[in-house]
Amino acid sequence: MAAVEVSLRNGYDAVTTEAIAAEAGISTRTFFNYYPNKQAAILGERIMLLPDDPIWFTASHRPVIDDVVDLLDQALRDDEPDRRMLNKIMAMIDSHPALHDLFRTKMDDVASALTGLLVARLGADFATESRLLGDLATLALTDAVSRWAVDDNMTIDDITALLRRSLLGVGRLLQPAVGDMVATDGR
Amino acid sequence: MAAVEVSLRNGYDAVTTEAIAAEAGISTRTFFNYYPNKQAAILGERIMLLPDDPIWFTASHRPVIDDVVDLLDQALRDDEPDRRMLNKIMAMIDSHPALHDLFRTKMDDVASALTGLLVARLGADFATESRLLGDLATLALTDAVSRWAVDDNMTIDDITALLRRSLLGVGRLLQPAVGDMVATDGR
16 A cells, blocks of 8 residues: 555655655565565555365356356455555556566466366366466456446446456357367367 | 577576677677567567458458467468477576566567457457457467477477367356366367
8 A cells, every 4th residue: 555655656666665664654674574575565465366275166067157257256355456546556557567567477376376276177188278268267357357446336246247248258259150069179 | 590599508697689699690780770689589579470451350250269260370370480499489488587578578469469350350349358369369379389389299280270179168168058068078
């Protein structure tokens, strides 16, 4: 919080870890107990954490898309994103390449966690599909959360609905012609 | 080519633009006519270019997935990737974060071009799905090309087949009512 406020006031390039620590009312030493550098302080320690091993997810026989959406919905609610803060962070990410790369690295962590859960559920034969779906769902979530951040009329429920709609839309675009299914399915 | 060779011999961190230019038999000044820095020289000016405005793609009524695969297949053949070179570049990307970020930026260019073509075809109402599919197909292509790079038994045809199979696999996972498909499709 302090890091974002100071960055917006002084400009990202001029921000020092000392200024962030002062704003937060902590010593620089304490700052480094929490964050390795100012970028990490601005983005926060984490974007979002997925549960380590949700048994329901790996054991479920429902359609994969339903469970992926439910899992991300749950992670989102646990995360309790702050709309105003997210807005400021997004603006800063947009204008600073170093933050952009760090943000991507953090979203990669979410995608990796999701991929791990998908592999646990589908098996190693589906490693490629799991990774692609892990990345895709993370991108769709990022898109939905970004819209929520700039639209006061959207609720957390709307994020989930938008995520689901986007994934179903991509699924439709990936459908082969009717009757083509058998021919393409033969691995 | 020279940039990759020199980087492997001297180590990426020790490489200078002078050394790359010398290996290529050109002046440093000529080097900077081609590349802004050593990273760009190692990755090449471009990873792959999509055609600017392939009329057949935007006008087609075939399933989108078929045309996306055909488009990427064509771009790949036009690009004529060099397996040995790609192998070396991949190894260098793996070990150098700066190259990794630049590689992602370059793949983003491919994804953006594909997204643009998809929006031209599907309309602005499908902007989100187009962007997600553009990213997904680019990731699937990167995965397939990476496998080809380390497998002498694979041909360019196999890259396309793998790309298609991966996308269809993700499409199946995104189906709302086919949760049992995974168990029944014989893998």
